[in-house]
Amino acid sequence: ASLELGPYSHFMQKEIHEQPKALSDTIEAILDDGFSAELFGAAAANVLPTLSGVKILACGTSYYAGLTAKYWIESIAGVVCDVEIASEYRYRDAFADPQHLVVTISQSGETLDTMEALKYAKSLGHRHALSICNVRESAIPRASDLVFYTRAGAEIGVASTKAFTTQLVSLFALAVTLGKVRGRVTAEQEAQYLAELRHLPGSVQHALNLEPQITAWSAQFAAKNDALFLGRGLHYPIALEGALKLKEISYIHAEAYPAGELKHGPLALVDENMPVVVIAPNDALLEKVKSNMQEVRARGGELFVFADADSHFSDSDGVHVIRTPRHVGVLSPIVHSIPVQLLAYHVALTRGTDVDKPRNLAKSVTVE
Numbered sequence: 001a002s003l004e005l006g007p008y009s010h011f012m013q014k015e016i017h018e019q020p021k022a023l024s025d026t027i028e029a030i031l032d033d034g035f036s037a038e039l040f041g042a043a044a045a046n047v048l049p050t051l052s053g054v055k056i057l058a059c060g061t062s063y064y065a066g067l068t069a070k071y072w073i074e075s076i077a078g079v080v081c082d083v084e085i086a087s088e089y090r091y092r093d094a095f096a097d098p099q100h101l102v103v104t105i106s107q108s109g110e111t112l113d114t115m116e117a118l119k120y121a122k123s124l125g126h127r128h129a130l131s132i133c134n135v136r137e138s139a140i141p142r143a144s145d146l147v148f149y150t151r152a153g154a155e156i157g158v159a160s161t162k163a164f165t166t167q168l169v170s171l172f173a174l175a176v177t178l179g180k181v182r183g184r185v186t187a188e189q190e191a192q193y194l195a196e197l198r199h200l201p202g203s204v205q206h207a208l209n210l211e212p213q214i215t216a217w218s219a220q221f222a223a224k225n226d227a228l229f230l231g232r233g234l235h236y237p238i239a240l241e242g243a244l245k246l247k248e249i250s251y252i253h254a255e256a257y258p259a260g261e262l263k264h265g266p267l268a269l270v271d272e273n274m275p276v277v278v279i280a281p282n283d284a285l286l287e288k289v290k291s292n293m294q295e296v297r298a299r300g301g302e303l304f305v306f307a308d309a310d311s312h313f314s315d316s317d318g319v320h321v322i323r324t325p326r327h328v329g330v331l332s333p334i335v336h337s338i339p340v341q342l343l344a345y346h347v348a349l350t351r352g353t354d355v356d357k358p359r360n361l362a363k364s365v366t367v368e
């Protein structure tokens with residue numbers, strides 16, 4: 001291992017473990033000054049009050065950060081938000097409301113499809129664009145009037161990890177800031193959101209400490225050809241991200257579904273050969289998720305559940321449970337990103353793939 005890797009075997013593992021620091025760095029300015037428009041650039045104080053909606057454009061893992069943000073933006077800021085894959089958007093006759101903010105999400109800031117989607121959105125009449133980006137002065141932030149830089153540091157592993165969770169926290173900050181500008185988030189709520197942010201790096205560290213338990217699961221996955229990931233609400237995009245990570249680096253076919261959709265198709269795939277990963281924190285949808293889990297068990301599917309202490313799950317026949325310490329509320333998707341990253345990493349290690357450079361993939365795709 002190179003000096004740069006320190007105690008880690010791969011950049012991906014190192015970057016997974018850097019997340020408490022990456023998140024602390026990214027939220028530092030927010031903890032110091034609160035959710036102020038200036039976080040998003042000098043022009044933001046004038047721009048944010050004029051907006052009536054948000055359109056998010058991104059690719060890959062960054063697109064899943066966008067899907068999560070939709071839940072926060074609509075519930076916290078109370079504005080409509082739609083999320084689109086950049087390579088699709090750029091080639092369709094899209095409807096453009098000039099007062100809808102275009103938000104691009106890109107770790108590299110150089111992804112061609114995202115860049116072209118941004119140009120296209122402007123050509124259709126969108127007046128303002130915010131870039132959430134990890135690389136300073138890259139092409140996409142340069143083409144945007146508003147910018148928020150994630151402070152994940154250089155990400156080398158092709159499969160994105162710390163860039164994803166720092167994107168999430170930035171998008172959460174956008175939702176709260178928009179809500180504040182619109183008079184929807186009260187001072188009391190703002191204080192509550194700040195308190196939740198302050199606890200986030202510690203909660204992520206707790207999730208990282210689950211690594212030995214997740215490693216113990218990995219052998220069971222390594223022998224399978226397929227896996228299904230389930231989540232609901234805010235955690236559905238995390239299920240998507242978990243399935244993507246597993247595909248990218250272990251080459252196991254994986255799909256994600258919102259758990260309520262099981263009965264409309266994927267339940268037909270479930271048998272003892274199909275491990276089913278469930279993201280089941282103690283939120284308003286927990287009881288629904290539990291009944292979805294029973295549907296899986298009744299068909300012989302083996303369940304691997306990421307819950308939290310408040311979900312009151314325990315191991316039983318065909319049900320394996322790993323618990324994060326406590327439910328962290330609205331930031332729970334960020335904490336639950338950690339176990340799905342670790343699972344993909346350890347399954348890939350067991351299968352002996354090239355974790356940091358998976359076949360056929362590139363870190364940044366600057367061609368079409």
Ligand code: G6P
Pocket residue numbers: 059060061062105106107108109110111114158159160361362363364365
């Ligand atoms: C590539 C990478 C992914 C990344 C996607 C978008 O496919 O392998 O990890 O999510 O590009 O990249 P971006 O830099 O725009 O976030």
